[in-house]
Amino acid sequence: MMMPFKRQALVEFEEVQSADRCVACGSQEPVYIAGQQAYFNYSTSKRITRPTNADDPNSGNKVLLLSIQNPLYPITTDVLYTVCNPIGSVLRIVIFKRNGIQAMVEYPSNAQKAKAALNGADIYAGCCTLKIEYARPSRLNVIRNDNDSWDYTKPFLLRRERGKGRQRQAILGEHPSSYSDNGYGSHCPLLPLPGNNRFKRGSHDAPEVVAYPLPQTSSYMSHASSSVAMVSGLHPAKMNCTRIFNLFCLYGNIEKVKFMKSVPGTALVEMSDEYAVDRAVTHLNSIKVFSKRLNQHAVIPSQVFELEDGSSSYKDFAMTRNNRFTSAGQASKNIIQPPSCVLHFYNVPPCISEDDLQRLCTEHDVPGFIKYKVFDAKPSSKTISGLLEFDSKTHAVEVLTVLNHYQIRIPNGSNPYTLKLCFSTSSHL
Secondary structure, X not given: OEEHHHOEEOOOOOOHHHHHHHHHHHHXXXXXXXXXXXXXXXXXXXXXXOOOOOOOHHHOOOEEEEEEEOOOOOOOHHHHHHHHOOOOOOOEEEEEOOOOEEEEEEOOOOOHHHHHHHOOOEEEOOEEEEEEEEOOOOOOOOOOEOOOXXXXXXOOOOEOOOOOOOOOOOOOXXXXXXXXXXXXXXXXXXXXXOOXXXXXXXXXXXXXXOOOOOOOHHHHOOOOOOOEEEEEOOOOOOOOXXXXXXXXXXXXXXXXXXXXXXXXXXXXXXXXXXXXXXXXXXXXXXXXXXXXXXXXXXXXXXXXXEOXXXXXXXXXXXXXXXXXXXXXXXXXXXXXXXXXXXXXXXXXXXXXXXXXXXXXXXXXXXXXXXXXXXXOOOOOOOOEEXXXXXXXXXXXXXXXXXXXXXXXXXXXXXXXXXXXXXXXXXXXX
16 A cells, blocks of 8 residues: 555565565665665554455446645646546545645546546646545535535535635636746646547557646635745744745745744745745644744735844845755755655765764754664765654754754865755654
8 A cells, every 4th residue: 555645655465474574675685666765664554454445446436535746836626627527527526635735536437547547647747746546435525616625516616715806716627728837947748648549558658748727826826826925923032034944945945034023923935936835835834833833824025123043034045055946857856745753864974973963953952853764875975865753743843944954064174064954755764
């Protein structure tokens, strides 16, 4: 059973001895799958349980569970309808965001063709990848039509207002034929759909490409179409412009950060575009940092003053090399991930040990990690990478906020190493 958001899977063997051999083999020499080292260990589950006939294509399952990996752009019912409806008439869609972004799509009959056609496809080039399973429910219950749920058999359901004069405009049956610029200076081709050979495609067949537009923000975004986010609930003594950058840069390029003097504990974060704001708001809203719960929404910029730690209330990050979305190639390397209790660290000099990293946490008055794993590196590698597990998600967020982009200096070294941190897809080590 695949667990897409954790980048993990469960494998059930017929006999315990087979599992023993698998774990032993994996620990003796590195195993690489698609260029990534895989790790094998025992699960706490005694067996894999799935709903009766859920994975049987002949069971007539009509509801699909879609997991959207690396969601660089917002996902709404408009987008999923446009993607799924060409395969078969979509009845209902429900989107939920408990751990990453998932959705259920209901068809009038067996959804096997839609699963075969869409599983593994990118909604937008290089991102928003669909991982699809059969869902447990046989029917979806939708109480309103909006960006997160829609019943296409009941167009009269109440729509949720998004502000004055900003009602949702549904796609519903339209077949867009053009697409907008993706913000990286090139156009963004979208989901490959099967041709008239109906859902069967050989590995050497070139798929037809259907171009869907990048959604227009007036009908698309659940937040104001602004590239500026307002963040409230900031700790007055422990948060500053740089620390806000360290956290928000995981979701898009940061242009400027400015604290508001008239509203203590509140800052404006200008990002490269409204999609970056939406990613940050989706994944960071209501998380705790230094015992304060962050709240975010879009707004417009006020005067520069000194924060409690002595730093300026305003900082321009437009030219910093630490922005991680400066090109399409660089952006595609980022995995858009909600906060977790495991941090991935990289760009660390090989001479730095587990104790050194633990000491770094202590020196900066942030929680220490409880588990440490370093990845195998080539002998010629100039840096190392690995994982740090913390007691809680809050502790991991605080460490990332303070230590991301910390300059590590080594004896006789000419240039410092910039410590890079991001949230891992692993839930524990």
